[in-house]
Amino acid sequence: MLDKxxxxxxxxxxxxxxxxxxxxxxxxxxxxxxxxxxxxxxVDFASSLAGALKKTGAPGTAASATLAGTSNAAPLAMAQPVGVTSGMSMNATEAGHMAGNARLAATGGTTQDYGQLKYRNPTQPALDGNTVDLDTERVQFADNSLHYESGLTVLTQQIKTMLAAITSGG
Known part of the structure; x- marks a missing residue:
């Protein structure tokens, strides 16, 4: 139940x-x-996406040829949740208790799963070899912050929806 x-x-x-x-x-x-x-x-988004699609065997990738006839619903390695897996036995002291094995194990990916880091090509390179363009970095930082906040809002709404369903008594 917790894993779902x-x-x-x-x-x-x-x-x-x-x-x-x-x-x-x-x-x-x-x-x-x-x-x-x-x-x-x-982060190079294009190579990250291509790698993720290759892992799942999406149509048009090399992995899809090897997985012909199988479902494309396999989860990405980096999207695996920290879930409840088998390993710890639970005590059932009453007849109505559920028997089972459960263990909390981290199964998510590492930051290497987010794709290979790429060096940004400067629009106007500096004489000292530094390729940071502060205007570009600030725009990317603000854009990423906005996307983070919107993702957090979506996740919060999902939690609120589930809490409403749980507490409604339905």
Missing amino acids: LDAEFAFGREALDVRAHRQELLSSNIANADTPGYRARD
């Missing part, structure tokens, strides 16, 4: 994790704007 409930929030949680990781990269770029030789980094 947790799976409902897996996508939103993973989206927030990716946005938080990107926010760290962008803030690092801004902090190193005056560091000679520093190269601005960002």
Whole structure:
């Protein structure tokens, strides 16, 4: 039951994790704007998406040929929730208790699952080798913040909807 409930929030949680990781990269770029030789980094969305599609065997990818005839509903490795898995036996002291094994285990991906980091191509390179353009970084930072907030709002609404369904007594 808990694993199904947790799976409902897996996508939103993973989206927030990716946005938080990107926010760290962008803030690092801004902090190193005056560091000679520093190269601005960002997440390469296209390669991340291609890698994720290849993992699931989406149509048109090499993995889909090997998974022919199977469902395309396999979850992404990075979208796996922290879930309840088998391992810990539960005590049933009454006849009505559910028997089962449960263990909380982190099964989510690492930040390497968000795709390879790419160096940003500067529009106007500096003489000291620094590729950070503060205007670009600030715009990307604000855009990422906005997307993070909207993802948080969606996740909050999902929680409120589930709480309303639970407390309605229906």
